[in-house]
Amino acid sequence: MTAPRKIIHVxxxxxxxxxxxxxxxxxxxxxxxVGGTAExxxxxxxxxxxxxxxxxxxxxxxxxxxxLCPDLVLLPVRMEAYRAESRRIRAIFAEFTDRIEPLxxxxxxxxxxxxxxxxxxxxxxxxxxxxxxxxxxxxxASAGIAPNKFLAKVASDWNKPDGQYVIRPQxxxxxxxxxxxxxxxxxxxxxARRLRAMGVTTCGELQQVPVAEMLRRFGSFGQRxxxxxxxxxxxxxxxxxERKSVSVEETFVEDLPDLAAIEAELQPLYRQLLVRLxxxxxxxxAPVQTLFVKLKFDDFxxxxxxxxxxxxxxxxxxxxxxxxxxxxxxxxxxVGLGVRFAPQTAGAAGQLGLDYGT
Numbered sequence: 001m002t003a004p005r006k007i008i009h010v011x012x013x014x015x016x017x018x019x020x021x022x023x024x025x026x027x028x029x030x031x032x033x034v035g036g037t038a039e040x041x042x043x044x045x046x047x048x049x050x051x052x053x054x055x056x057x058x059x060x061x062x063x064x065x066x067x068l069c070p071d072l073v074l075l076p077v078r079m080e081a082y083r084a085e086s087r088r089i090r091a092i093f094a095e096f097t098d099r100i101e102p103l104x105x106x107x108x109x110x111x112x113x114x115x116x117x118x119x120x121x122x123x124x125x126x127x128x129x130x131x132x133x134x135x136x137x138x139x140x141a142s143a144g145i146a147p148n149k150f151l152a153k154v155a156s157d158w159n160k161p162d163g164q165y166v167i168r169p170q171x172x173x174x175x176x177x178x179x180x181x182x183x184x185x186x187x188x189x190x191x192a193r194r195l196r197a198m199g200v201t202t203c204g205e206l207q208q209v210p211v212a213e214m215l216r217r218f219g220s221f222g223q224r225x226x227x228x229x230x231x232x233x234x235x236x237x238x239x240x241x242e243r244k245s246v247s248v249e250e251t252f253v254e255d256l257p258d259l260a261a262i263e264a265e266l267q268p269l270y271r272q273l274l275v276r277l278x279x280x281x282x283x284x285x286a287p288v289q290t291l292f293v294k295l296k297f298d299d300f301x302x303x304x305x306x307x308x309x310x311x312x313x314x315x316x317x318x319x320x321x322x323x324x325x326x327x328x329x330x331x332x333x334x335v336g337l338g339v340r341f342a343p344q345t346a347g348a349a350g351q352l353g354l355d356y357g358t
Contacts, residue, residue, distance in 0.1 A: 015106035177204025247338025
């Protein structure tokens with residue numbers, strides 16, 4: 001039998017906000033957030049735990065965050081400072097393994113299977129990595145240790161901040177049933193509502209739904225959901241990966257009846273897209289080349305529409321959604337927005353920020 005993999009997911013605690021508080025001790029203990037200004041209709045990139053108590057979250061419109069927390073200290077994004085810290089942290093990772101998959105500046109998967117450090121103990125390696133990060137940067141990190149990427153990411157959230165959690169291969173079967181389905185990647189608010197309508201709120205309940213039923217209701221994603229409910233995830237840690245596009249989409253519990261209802265969903269989707277673009281920019285600097293939209297009608301027919309563009313623009317997305325909707329002119333069950341990047345070339349660079357006007 002093949003030995004189980006040993007995967008560590010390292011996630012920095014409130015990375016951008018933590019750097020700001022480290023560099024300015026007067027900010028410690030205060031509700032702070034990093035992001036775009038309300039005047040420019042920006043969104044929050046990250047918030048301190050003190051701000052999260054008030055409901056402030058990443059991808060939230062800054063104006064709403066300020067309403068929730070009037071004393072919120074809003075700080076501009078200092079991307080070069082965050083990149084510099086990220087490079088220091090990745091250098092620490094590289095001392096333990098060369099199998100590193102960065103997800104953004106502040107998190108990464110590490111495959112430490114079969115490595116000799118700390119007598120091969122992934123748990124001790126994670127402890128050593130977190131200790132080194134604290135000593136060298138003054139920042140705390142949380143870690144999850146598990147036999148696959150999905151479970152490692154779930155585990156890294158378990159003892160946040162400044163903690164770690166281990167899910168051993170022999171514990172997966174007992175761990176999964178109580179796990180809320182909303183912890184599964186890809187299960188957003190709309191999917192969670194659809195599952196709840198089926199009487200499914202935990203992975204144990206999802207395990208009882210036949211695969212055929214999941215495929216009928218969710219398509220190929222249903223198969224993936226079923227596998228993850230058992231803690232099955234065969235994805236490898238990808239050392240190099242060029243992202244070709246970034247998109248967000250939402251499947252609605254009740255079909256959107258007309259174009260006005262579709263347009264009403266544009267702003268929250270657009271804000272989610274900006275956050276995903278920012279994360280993508282942290283990994284590669286390819287410029288945006290194409291904007292696109294996707295609609296799936298109530299009869300399950302889909303249509304996509306794209307146009308050239310160098311940055312996301314809500315006005316253009318609104319026009320594209322209208323044109324796409326006219327192709328079917330009927331209720332819609334899914335709406336998606338996205339961008340495609342230009343092929344990477346030497347010296348290619350793009351500027352994707354969080355202050356795009358809406």
